[in-house]
Amino acid sequence: MSSTLIETKNLVRRFKSGDEYIEVLRGVDICIKEGDTASIQGESGCGKSTLLNLMAGLDQADEGKIFWNSEEISRDSYPVLAIKRSSLIGMVFQSYYLVPEIRALENVILGGRISGNTDNLAERSRSLLERVGLGSRMSSLPSTLSGGERQRVAIARAMISDPKVLLADEPTGNLDEATGDSIMDMLQELCDEKQVSLILVTHSGKYAARMGRSWILRKGILEKKSAK
């Protein structure tokens, strides 16, 4: 039986707007197990990224509990969370967030260094970049790469720490359809190969349909969309 990697129970998150509090998440329950693929869709500003940040331990819920590997992390301190996160979760963002001062290969190596997963790091980074189709662009600075290439570097960087879950926040949001398709193909193949669970936040129904489970976040409630 596959074990639970991330679980949330009755998550509530409120934000202050003027004198009022807006409840963005109203008791969200989610459970991600090994090998799961899932998508979260919803309108802009509905709280998709907020949910992803809470699952990644980057933000704190106002109510509810979060579990990583069945351990509650809601009360863990920031440094403890940082260490736990680096071995469990990889993240990919819409805007890539590559370090502009260093080359593609070094951006990937940096991911390994920060997560503390430094065994055979240079070799693994090279092979990951080759795997994402950037074998010939390893020495390129981010400024000389296209959007698609930058996202490939960002995916390789997220995968270098051997995470068990990859949280992807609109990874194709800044790319044209063809490039987006190739990025999604590559992302899914990589997750399959490495047995990494994938949580995809997306506006695209096409990409959401590729996932094993699909949810829609509507008015702070996570609704099950369909099963593959």
Next chain:
Amino acid sequence: MPWYLYIALRHLFPQGRRFPVFTLMSLTGVILGVATLIVVISVFNGFGYEIRSKISDTFGDIRVVNGGLLGNPDGLAEILETKGSVDTAIPYAQGIVMMLYENKPLAPIVEGIDVRSDREVRKYGNYLLDGSMDEFDDDSILVSSGLAGQLGLSVGDEVEMYTPLMMLKLLESDGSDVLLPRHVRIGGIFQTGWQRVDENTVISTLRLMQDLYNLGVGAHGIRIELKPGFETEEEGRKIAESLGRPYYAQTWMDANGDYLSIIKLEKRMMFFLLFIIVIVASFSIMSSLLTFVIRKTREIGLFAAMGATPRQLAACFCLQGMIIGVAGTLLGIGLGRTLLYFRDDITSTLSSLMSVSDSMNQIYGFAYLPARVQSGDLIVISLLSILIATLAGLVPAYKASKMNTVEALRSE
């Protein structure tokens, strides 16, 4: 290499890109501050050293006195010369006379030196502006440049000398005696560069001074030159202890303590004043790093999302301050030492441009700009500069470590 040190280095010195203006400006501030400090402090050291060597040259390392007259100075000098640390021990006599030249009177201090000592003769020979030590005998004197200037004396002129003893005799004789001055020739004019000596001093032979003060074979003290490597204060104490009362030893530092403490104080004041340059540079580092932290907000959020701890994030920016401090200090030391190496060329160019070529020689008695780089000063300047630059990185580092990851990732 820890990742935060690697990122700190890459932020400051990125690959394949132009040298960032932020790095350049921050480095320049520290380089200029450190270089200026090193140049000024080393020149102060140089002046201090030159002045000290002139003082110890004219005063001797240690003077042994008994508060009165030494009856057998040669015997005492012989005893002192048996001590391992003593190079030479030479009797001297010292007092005030009234000197008259063309009806202009002055009352200089006269120091009678033992011309049997080649070292004494050679020493004053080095300071002669005019005349020769060959002309120096019991009927001639050497006058300091200040005294010669005040009385308008030249080598070969004759002056009259009256001692307090003569005045006393005249008083005791109820006016029945006639006061006959001692006529002496100017054998040379000297300048040591030590203002106290150059202002109002006459050098005579010990025999002349013994005649003038009616000392017989006595002297007022013994001037000791130590062998190299011996500590003056320590040896002075040992000599005083070995001779016992009523003898005591006065070092050149004791005798000129007030002046030496002014030199020290001036050096310290200059250090603190010039260190303000480094502090100003540190504010430039701090403001640049703060701007940089704001510019790198999303990157900081990303590092946090990848598992960086707040301490590592803080280290990343604090280390940037430290790297600027280390690099700026090393380059500043290089620039400072280069400026010191070419100091004579620089000062002569500046002097000729400003038409003040002889002023340094006239004021300080040096024909060159003295400088001595002391390793202790270099260590203090380096450590303080690196510390200040590192502290400048603390505020941005704290800001980075306290950044909300989600807000950082969302920032535009």
